[in-house]
C-alpha cells in the first residue's frame with residue numbers, strides 16, 4: 001500500500017503464477033506483447049520477483065528482477081531488470097514505492113546488495129535510482145548499486 005493522489009490508493013503486490021493472465025493483458029504497461037507461457041514460468045520461479053502496482057483494479061506499474069547467487073558469500077544479489085509506470089501515473093511516487101518495496105524484500109531475503117543498469121541519459125530513471133539510495137562510482141556510470149546491510153537486532 002502506498003501514497004498517491006487525493007482519495008487514491010496504490011497497492012504494490014508480488015505477482016505469482018495465477019497473476020500471469022492479468023499481467024499479459026495489461027498491455028499499456030509494456031513496450032510489446034508478453035508471452036503467456038513464458039510469463040507463467042517466470043512467475044512460478046522463486047528466483048524472479050515481479051512487483052505489480054495497481055490503482056483500484058488497474059495495473060499502473062511494475063518492477064521485475066532476479067536473485068543472483070554468489071560464490072564468495074552466501075548472500076545473493078538482487079538484479080533489478082526493468083521498471084515501468086504508465087505515463088498517466090508518473091511523478092506520483094509509484095516508481096519510488098516499487099523500488100522501496102523491492103529493497104525491503106531484498107533485505108528481508110538477505111541480499112548483500114541490489115543493482116540496476118540504466119542509460120545515463122534516462123533522466124527519470126537516474127533521478128529515481130538516486131533518490132531511492134542507488135549510488136554510482138562516477139556520475140556517468142550506468143550501474144546503480146544499493147548496498148543492503150543487514151539490520152542488527154537490539155543495537156542502536
Ligand SMILES: CC(C)(COP(=O)(O)OP(=O)(O)OC[C@H]1O[C@@H](n2cnc3c(N)ncnc32)[C@H](O)[C@@H]1OP(=O)(O)O)[C@@H](O)C(=O)NCCC(=O)NCCS
Nearest residue numbers: 082083084085090091092093094095096123124125127128
Ligand atoms: C522511471 C520511471 C519508472 C519513474 O516512475 P515514477 O512513478 O514517475 O517515479 P516517481 O514518481 O517515484 O519519481 C521519483 C523521483 O524521480 C525523479 N523523476 C521521475 N521522473 C522524472 C522525470 N521525468 N524527470 C526528472 N526527474 C524525474 C524525481 O526526482 C521524482 O521525485 P519528485 O516527483 O518528488 O520530484 C518512469 O518514468 C517510467 O516508467 N519511465 C519509462 C520506463 C523507464 O525508463 N524505466 C527505467 C529503465 S528500465
